[in-house]
Amino acid sequence: MKAERNDLIMETRVRFAPSPTGHLHIGNARTAIINWLFAKKSGGKFILRVEDTDPERSVETYIDQIYEDMKWLGLQWDEGPDIGGPCGTYRQSERLDIYQKYSQKLLAEGKAYECFCTPAELEQMRKESHDRGQTGFYNRKCFHLSDTERRQFKARGIKPAIRFLTPDEQRVAFQDLVRGEIHFETDNLSDFVIMRS
Incomplete structure (x- = not known):
């Protein structure tokens, strides 16, 4: 093609x-x-x-x-x-500086945010999401952190992951070669990790 x-x-x-x-x-x-x-x-x-x-x-x-x-x-x-x-x-490990550069750009533009959640907290969110009939939803707990709270996490030596901020209330549509037209609402997506901690 x-x-x-x-x-x-x-x-x-x-x-x-x-x-x-x-x-x-x-x-x-x-x-x-x-x-x-x-x-x-x-x-x-x-x-x-x-x-x-x-x-x-x-x-x-x-x-x-x-x-x-x-x-x-x-x-x-x-x-x-x-x-x-x-x-x-x-090799992805040899491209980390590139990913870091663009992650910082997304952070500066407000299109991503730092996440300090522990594996236990994330597992609890997954369980709660599953119990509500949703799949793997991240509840944006860290999106709402203040600058002071973020500094406190970092002062304790906690390194954040970086999550992409999925836009709310948008409809995405595209043409798939096998399945035809695909569309979904962004509200059904979770903010995915773009850089691990």
């Missing part, structure tokens, strides 16, 4: 982004195969990107195993951490 916009040719670029926290499973393989087939069918690029942003759980030997498993499946990537490419680097 190529689309022309002004003088720019848009090339199809799909990615497979496994985490090196364990072995590939059937769901990973399915996603990789579908994306690889889509890239090949459309004359695009298949990119391998390693999601190694969790240093406590990421293991280097799993990255090597990912390469082996992909090759065993007959999937060759056009760009990736082992072969490079024009949009490298392809």
Whole structure:
């Protein structure tokens, strides 16, 4: 699928982004195969990107195993951490400075906010959300913190995650190649984490 916009040719670029926290499973393989087939069918690029942003759980030997498993499946990537490419680097841990820069920009623009919630608090919110028939809703507890409260958390050594501030009361619509027109209300979305603490 190529689309022309002004003088720019848009090339199809799909990615497979496994985490090196364990072995590939059937769901990973399915996603990789579908994306690889889509890239090949459309004359695009298949990119391998390693999601190694969790240093406590990421293991280097799993990255090597990912390469082996992909090759065993007959999937060759056009760009990736082992072969490079024009949009490298392809290891997320090597792009953290970029993510930090844009997270700070979103914070400054009021499009994101710091979240100091503990795993226990988040689990309680998930449970309460589930009990209400909702799925994984974050209640924006930290969105309403004052500057003083945020400074107090930081003074205690608590490093915040950064959450994207999902706009309220908006309708999002797009055309999906498989399912047709998709639409949903932003009120049904949770403010997702864009930078972990």
